[in-house]
Each structure stands twice: as C-alpha cells, then as structure tokens.
Amino acid sequence: MPKHPLIAGNWKMHGLRDAIPEALAMDTAARQSRASVAIFPPSTLLFALSEALNARPEPSPVRLGGQDCHKDAQGAFTGDLSAEMLKDAGAEMVILGHSERRHGHKEACESVAAKTLAALRAGLEPIICIGETLDQRQEGLTHAVLSKQLRDSLPLALEGQTFHVAYEPVWAIGTGHVPTDDQVIDAMLLIQKHLAQRFHNQVVPHTLYGGSVKPDNARHLLSLDGVDGLLVGGASLKAEDFNRIIAAAD
Numbered sequence: 001m002p003k004h005p006l007i008a009g010n011w012k013m014h015g016l017r018d019a020i021p022e023a024l025a026m027d028t029a030a031r032q033s034r035a036s037v038a039i040f041p042p043s044t045l046l047f048a049l050s051e052a053l054n055a056r057p058e059p060s061p062v063r064l065g066g067q068d069c070h071k072d073a074q075g076a077f078t079g080d081l082s083a084e085m086l087k088d089a090g091a092e093m094v095i096l097g098h099s100e101r102r103h104g105h106k107e108a109c110e111s112v113a114a115k116t117l118a119a120l121r122a123g124l125e126p127i128i129c130i131g132e133t134l135d136q137r138q139e140g141l142t143h144a145v146l147s148k149q150l151r152d153s154l155p156l157a158l159e160g161q162t163f164h165v166a167y168e169p170v171w172a173i174g175t176g177h178v179p180t181d182d183q184v185i186d187a188m189l190l191i192q193k194h195l196a197q198r199f200h201n202q203v204v205p206h207t208l209y210g211g212s213v214k215p216d217n218a219r220h221l222l223s224l225d226g227v228d229g230l231l232v233g234g235a236s237l238k239a240e241d242f243n244r245i246i247a248a249a250d
C-alpha cells in the first residue's frame with residue numbers, strides 16, 4: 001500500500017442536496033486519515049459540495065470529481081458537460097471509461113482516450129477505468145481485453161502526467177462478488193507493466209481496484225500487491241460505510 005492510498009467514492013446517479021452532510025462527515029474522516037480521499041458526486045451536486053467543503057474553517061483535503069466529460073470544451077452537445085465545466089463547478093478529477101459508460105452508452109476506448117485529452121486540457125486528474133466482463137474472463141480473454149483497453153484508452157499525452165487506472169471487473173460491480181487475491185494482483189501487475197513500457201517509466205502508476213469494495217474487505221484489498229487505492233460505488237454513499245473504508249487505509 002502506498003503512503004497515501006487514494007480512496008475514491010463514485011456516487012453514480014445517487015444524491016440530492018440532502019446528501020451534503022454525508023460529504024461533510026466524509027471530510028471529517030479524511031482530515032484524520034493518511035488516505036487521499038475523493039468524491040465523485042452527480043454533476044448537479046458538484047458546485048454545492050465544493051461550496052460546502054470550502055466553507056469549513058480549514059481547507060478540505062477531499063477532492064471532488066466528475067463521472068464523465070465531453071471531449072470538446074463547448075458546443076452544441078445537448079445534455080453533455082465539458083471538462084472545463086466540471087472544473088468550473090469545483091472538480092479536480094474525473095472518472096472516464098467506467099463500465100457503465102462503456103456498456104450503457106456504447107463508449108469506445110477511442111472516445112475514452114479523447115475524453116482523457118479533454119481532462120488534461122482542463123487540468124483535471126483522470127481515473128481511467130478498465131475491466132473485463134464475466135464472459136470474457138470465462139473465455140480466457142481477460143489479459144487481451146485489459147491490454148486492448150489500456151492501449152486504446154490511454155493517450156500518449158499522459159506521459160509525465162498524474163493519472164490513475166482503475167481495474168473494475170464488470171462482474172464485480174455491485175454484485176458482492178470480489179475477485180480472488182491472485183486475480184486482482186494479476187490485473188494490477190498487467191496494468192503496471194503496460195504503463196511502465198508504454199510511458200518509458202515516465203509515469204508513476206496509481207492503480208486502483210473497484211468492484212464490491214465494502215468496509216469489511218477494504219483493508220485486505222489495500223494490502224494486495226499493486227493496489228494503490230480503491231474506487232468505491234455503493235459503499236461510498238453513506239459516511240458510516242465510506243469512513244470505515246477511509247480508516248482501512250490507516
């Protein structure tokens with residue numbers, strides 16, 4: 001586990017303004033932890049959360065992020081948000097290529113790469129997600145799928161930049177099924193090897209695991225080789241759960 005593991009909470013399409021106190025309680029836990037903590041609320045909450053966190057007497061260590069962005073800075077794209085808009089609303093990071101975007105919105109790796117360039121343009125730190133489906137794993141295609149996703153989703157412009165790659169097996173997301181230790185370590189090593197070769201060791205890989213992370217398995221997952229942090233979905237919605245995951249990093 002690195003000195004400051006990243007504990008990232010992806011709220012997905014959950015959260016109204018009455019969730020702001022939850023984020024403030026997470027901020028309180030983050031202040032007592034060595035973990036680096038980030039929350040990815042729905043975009044409608046970004047500005048309000050940013051204001052609420054910044055209104056505290058001491059600057060908040062919690063960083064906020066968007067869950068997706070458009071590749072362009074502005075234009076006639078109804079319903080979309082640019083990386084610049086997320087930044088303007090208080091985001092410092094953005095999740096890209098989440099499997100719910102890849103599968104639910106037919107997002108191709110090339111689109112994820114273009115969005116990654118947009119994130120860098122706007123000064124957002126990207127978390128790029130990859131992961132195989134259950135069918136792909138059962139057919140022995142895991143390495144091929146992860147390698148292709150890495151090759152096609154990560155633009156060379158990432159060289160020298162700070163970014164994160166999250167390994168989220170699709171079959172582990174929201175299912176309660178967590179991969180074996182060997183499966184997690186194997187994926188992390190594949191990612192780290194790819195990053196080292198592709199970027200000539202000019203990047204410090206931050207590799208996260210995501211998929212059914214809970215307060216009870218967080219400490220163990222963080223102890224596995226190559227796991228630099230966690231991308232948490234359901235268990236990041238309530239401070240009661242998320243704060244236990246933050247504490248697992250200590």
Ligand SMILES: O=C[C@H](O)COP(=O)(O)O
Pocket residue numbers: 010098168172173174175210211212213231232233234235
């Ligand atoms: O981005 C988070 C992941 O999709 C994991 O979601 P989950 O923790 O609810 O399984």
